[in-house]
């Protein structure tokens with residue numbers, strides 16, 4: 143359970159493959175003809191039905207395979223046409239229905255796969271030709287998933303796509319595109335019951351690109367405009383949000399889109415088990431200021447706007463007071479909004495998920511209460527960072543330089559400023575509690591999912607809990623990035 147929940151955050155195939163599946167029936171099917179081959183390993187539950195039909199002709203293989211059943215099942219496909227490869231893999235524990243078609247003809251290999259099921263399910267397709275490769279992955283824990291996936295490879299071009307709907311206790315999708323020139327990836331995941339919709343196409347030839355959209359609980363998190371902006375430059379964006387799930391608990395979701403020119407060995411995310419970093423950091427002594435929109439909270443002179451500014455400032459200062467670096471603008475102990483403080487008011491109305499040209503100088507960071515964040519999402523932080531400009535932490539660890547961070551609170555929900563910390567549940571969200579967590583994302587800390595993380599600021603809180611102070615693990619993460627108070 144824990145492993146799969148972590149997967150939603152880490153989003154690598156190796157984690158998915160840890161899913162414990164103990165199928166009982168092993169079947170291997172192989173076809174080969176002049177320059178073309180196709181083989182499948184089936185490890186199926188005894189209750190699972192299999193139909194595999196292949197047609198061989200002069201250098202051409204065409205196959206269709208259907209699997210349906212329940213229990214523990216594993217299927218892996220490899221099809222090759224003159225060194226151009228497409229692969230797929232499915233792991234399932236629960237109800238499964240999968241149809242896979244594959245063709246190898248001339249120099250082109252193609253595979254399409256419709257997979258649906260309930261329980262625990264993971265599926266991946268890959269295409270590889272020369273220095274190009276693309277991959278689509280999706281996985282759900284204790285839920286339902288339906289995906290149409292495809293992969294194509296031939297003559298130094300690779301292409302793959304997925305149209306996927308996931309609903310469950312945890313889930314993840316990823317889409318990757320790699321070429322000799324650049325690597326692009328879009329990764330999304332959640333922990334807490336929710337719905338993830340991924341409609342992405344990865345294409346790799348001379349350059350690698352990804353097109354489409356990724357939505358969580360009906361909220362579009364990255365759209366095609368954002369992805370094309372990422373693809374054209376060396377910038378990455380990460381959206382991290384908190385939402386209220388169907389059981390009334392708080393859950394966490396995140397989507398990251400990144401493009402790097404040269405394949406990098408850098409680890410984008412580091413997790414020592416106590417805290418986790420996102421891979422970006424702000425340059426030293428910038429310092430950061432957020433422009434808080436007065437659009438829905440009242441004019442800058444109103445009591446309510448001042449309340450919002452004070453609560454957010456308190457949240458930001460909780461981080462600032464615990465590190466040697468001057469991370470946020472203004473004195474750490476005064477919370478009067480204005481040009482010299484962490485919060486300045488603005489009447490500008492900006493759209494969530496859009497980059498406004500921040501360059502890492504601490505300006506152009508935005509916060510708003512907005513009705514454009516809808517559904518069960520409580521708050522989302524979009525952070526933009528350079529993938530080709532680096533800054534170094536106190537222990538010389540290299541990070542991507544943060545460029546802009548924008549925090550949006552759901553204006554369709556109710557908000558309050560609690561008087562004191564409390565473990566009691568409440569259907570109205572405490573501004574300072576949520577702001578402190580989201581500001582942690584701005585700084586470069588990632589969400590934590592484990593049962594051992596429940597008292598940390600970077601954990602998804604219990605419903606309505608008021609928690610203002612950083613846990614020891616949050617402090618360790620802050621110090622890793624910016625150093626302790628000297």
Ligand SMILES: [Zn+2]
Nearest residue numbers: 382383394589
């Ligand atoms: Zn978060």
